[in-house]
Amino acid sequence: MARASGAQRWGRGLYWGWLALLVVSLWLPGRPALAYNNPDLLPVEVTPIIDLNRSLTDIQEQALATELESFEAETGWKLRVLTQYDRTPGLAVKNFWQLDDRSILLVADPRGGNLLSFNVGEQVYPLLTRTFWVELQSRYGNQFFVRDHGEDQAIMQSLKAIEVCLTKADGCRVVPGLPQEQWLLTLITSLVGGVICGFAAQPRRTDQRVAWQWVLIFSPLWGMLFIAFGLGPVVSRTADWLPVVRNLAGFVIGVLVAYLTPLFGEPSPSKT
Numbered sequence: 001m002a003r004a005s006g007a008q009r010w011g012r013g014l015y016w017g018w019l020a021l022l023v024v025s026l027w028l029p030g031r032p033a034l035a036y037n038n039p040d041l042l043p044v045e046v047t048p049i050i051d052l053n054r055s056l057t058d059i060q061e062q063a064l065a066t067e068l069e070s071f072e073a074e075t076g077w078k079l080r081v082l083t084q085y086d087r088t089p090g091l092a093v094k095n096f097w098q099l100d101d102r103s104i105l106l107v108a109d110p111r112g113g114n115l116l117s118f119n120v121g122e123q124v125y126p127l128l129t130r131t132f133w134v135e136l137q138s139r140y141g142n143q144f145f146v147r148d149h150g151e152d153q154a155i156m157q158s159l160k161a162i163e164v165c166l167t168k169a170d171g172c173r174v175v176p177g178l179p180q181e182q183w184l185l186t187l188i189t190s191l192v193g194g195v196i197c198g199f200a201a202q203p204r205r206t207d208q209r210v211a212w213q214w215v216l217i218f219s220p221l222w223g224m225l226f227i228a229f230g231l232g233p234v235v236s237r238t239a240d241w242l243p244v245v246r247n248l249a250g251f252v253i254g255v256l257v258a259y260l261t262p263l264f265g266e267p268s269p270s271k272t
Helices: 002-027 058-075 092-095 129-141 145-147 151-166 181-201 212-217 219-235 242-265
Strands: 050-051 078-083 103-110 116-120
Touching: 002 151, 050 181, 058 078, 058 103, 058 151, 078 092, 078 116, 078 242, 092 129, 103 151, 129 151, 145 151, 181 242, 212 219, 212 242, 219 242
Parallel strands: 050 078, 078 103
Antiparallel strands: 103 116
16 A cells, blocks of 8 residues: 555655646746748749749749739739748748639648648638649659659649649639559559459340349449549540540450450360
8 A cells, every 4th residue: 555655645746746847837938939930031022933952943933923913903812832851931921912712822831741731711722622732742742753853843833733723614623634654543443343243244144145133233433443443534534535545445455355355264075
């Protein structure tokens, strides 16, 4: 009992010691958090781009600034770019740019796992949903895209996609354009859907050519793979018919290979 009471006293003492240390650390005056609101880093002249991380060249910055200003004059949508690393003006950019419900702020910071993040006004969401921003961030801000194309292309291509969608009457539910790796994924799902459909169509009786009832039973599976994951992402992101034709051909090839496989595996009849 004495040992238990001593351990309890020791634990209570440790608890109150940590609590006192926490209170003292919060009470003592510390260094101001200028990194989160530092207007000293803002430029003298108002410009739509603050490139503290030097992600853009001077020519790229001038051309992009002119494009963003022209886009704002034509459409009323305010697009702004902030690149940062160890220094950031933080909340000071809100008053500097007069950000409102029709504003979109792109922040490029390479310190995290993804280069891009977006602060979006309320009036933007009816045109560009939250899933759009998640896909835009994952497509252009991931480490592989930045490694292969650079931070400048990640910034400019994401801004281009935003401008294209804001000029549409109904906006965009997905990011326009079909990257090569995404199309390959849709092609694979089309092939797999065709293989499942082909296996389901194999005849189970000698007087049967196609097992249509099994094709219908498995239609939710191969239909989801071919239509939802094979054709859906393609037709929603591009008007080009070539990837559609390729996915359709992949589905047909998968059906034929799976359907004809038992025929090639049957032993040849004996001459005797």
